[in-house]
Amino acid sequence: xxxxxxxxxxxxxxxxxxxxxxxxxxxxxxxxxxxxxxxxxxxxxxxxxxxxxxxxxxxxxxxxxxxxxxxxxxxxxxxxxxxxxxxxxxxxxxxxxxxxxxxxxxxxxxxxxxxxxxxxxxxxx
Numbered sequence: 001x002x003x004x005x006x007x008x009x010x011x012x013x014x015x016x017x018x019x020x021x022x023x024x025x026x027x028x029x030x031x032x033x034x035x036x037x038x039x040x041x042x043x044x045x046x047x048x049x050x051x052x053x054x055x056x057x058x059x060x061x062x063x064x065x066x067x068x069x070x071x072x073x074x075x076x077x078x079x080x081x082x083x084x085x086x087x088x089x090x091x092x093x094x095x096x097x098x099x100x101x102x103x104x105x106x107x108x109x110x111x112x113x114x115x116x117x118x119x120x121x122x123x124x125x
Contacts, residue, residue, distance in 0.1 A: 002085045007056030023121045025113035029097040059098040087118035
């Protein structure tokens with residue numbers, strides 16, 4: 001079973017942004033980078049490269065007020081839970097950045113955009 005961990009450190013977000021691959025969709029932007037070796041240290045307690053991905057979410061003030069941003073984050077988290085196990089590469093970090101259009105989009109559109117980005121991000125080199 002794939003375990004979903006969180007990207008929480010600002011330095012990790014910046015590193016993924018600078019060194020990772022990017023792919024745009026209508027409602028979101030997806031960044032991807034292989035996980036740093038630092039996070040493989042605790043192999044004895046179950047964190048190993050075969051069964052986890054790290055995901056971070058960013059929703060800026062341009063999306064809307066606090067209510068709209070929180071709704072966008074909830075929708076993104078649920079979309080990731082539904083599709084990450086099928087399409088994500090193991091031992092990779094992902095950052096999902098919401099665009100302004102996410103506030104008016106249906107959940108199915110957000111879900112299809114995320115699937116589209118996850119499928120395509122591994123193809124682009």
